[in-house]
Amino acid sequence: MTAAVRVVLADDHPVIRDGLAALLGAVEGIEVVATAASGDQAVRAVVGGRPDVLVVDLHMPGGIDGVEATRRVRAEAPGVGVLVLTMLDDDASVRAALDAGASGYVLKGDSRQQIVRAIHAVAAGATFLGSGVAHRALAAPDPTAPFAALTARERQILDMLATGVATATIAARLGLAAKTVTNNLSTIFTKLGVASRTEAALLARDHGLGERR
Known part of the structure; x- marks a missing residue:
């Protein structure tokens, strides 16, 4: 039997949070392991529990918002995927979430089926973008930015990749299958118009990526 996807659910509205927890908890293949009412709580729950996915709203009271929570989770628990579930469908919100490291963005008005597909x-x-925001995330990328399409x-x-890390190591650090990383690399090469890891790495380094901190 395939293991259930372990989810931490973060939303500041208790009615919405509890309703979503009950809704998702009733879906076969998904297990809500913790809930959080703030961005700070969400980060602590993820770092401490290492779920598969954090489902997070963007508006959070006090402390840190959903964008900053996403950024911290990606830094402190890179193997955990982040799915934004919000009412905000404007360009700035979508771009801010994706730039912070979110892998998915869906709206609270989307169907349960679409939210479940996004989690999986x-x-x-x-990457999963709901039908209500996909056109915003993909529209009019900055042609001066070499990685705008990524x-x-x-x-x-x-x-x-630009630091010379092998595919297997990338997969291990991100908690992904090596095949998933390989597929992502193929997409990256196509988007960048390069034919090899070396070409991609050189292009990335020329634009400031791959700097060891």
């Missing part, structure tokens, strides 16, 4: 996709290391996960993989 993010858990598998894929998703947050693809940029993360490219950054690691």
Whole structure:
């Protein structure tokens, strides 16, 4: 039997949070292991429990918001996928979440089926954009930015590739299957118009990626 996707659910509204927890908890293949009412709580729950996916709203009271929570989770628990579930569908919110490292973005008005698909996709290391926001995330990329067409996960993989890290090591650090990383690399090469790891790494380094901190 395939293990259930372990989810931490973060939303500051108790009615919405409890309703989503009950809704998702009733779905076969998903287990809500913790809930959080703030960005700080969400980060602590993820770092302490290492779920497969954090489902987080963008508006959070006090402390840190959903964007900053996403950024901290990606830094402190890189193997955990982040799915934003919010009412905000404006360009700035979508871009801020993706730039912070979210792998998925869906709206609270989306169907349960779409939210469940998004959770499974993010858990598998894929990117999922709900139908209500996909056109915003993909519209009019900045032609001066060489990596504008890459998703947050693809940029993360490219950054690691630029340091000379092997595919297996990238997969281990991100908690992904090696095949998933290989598939992402193929997509990256196509988007960048390069034919090899070396070309991709050189391009990334020329634009400041791959710097060891």
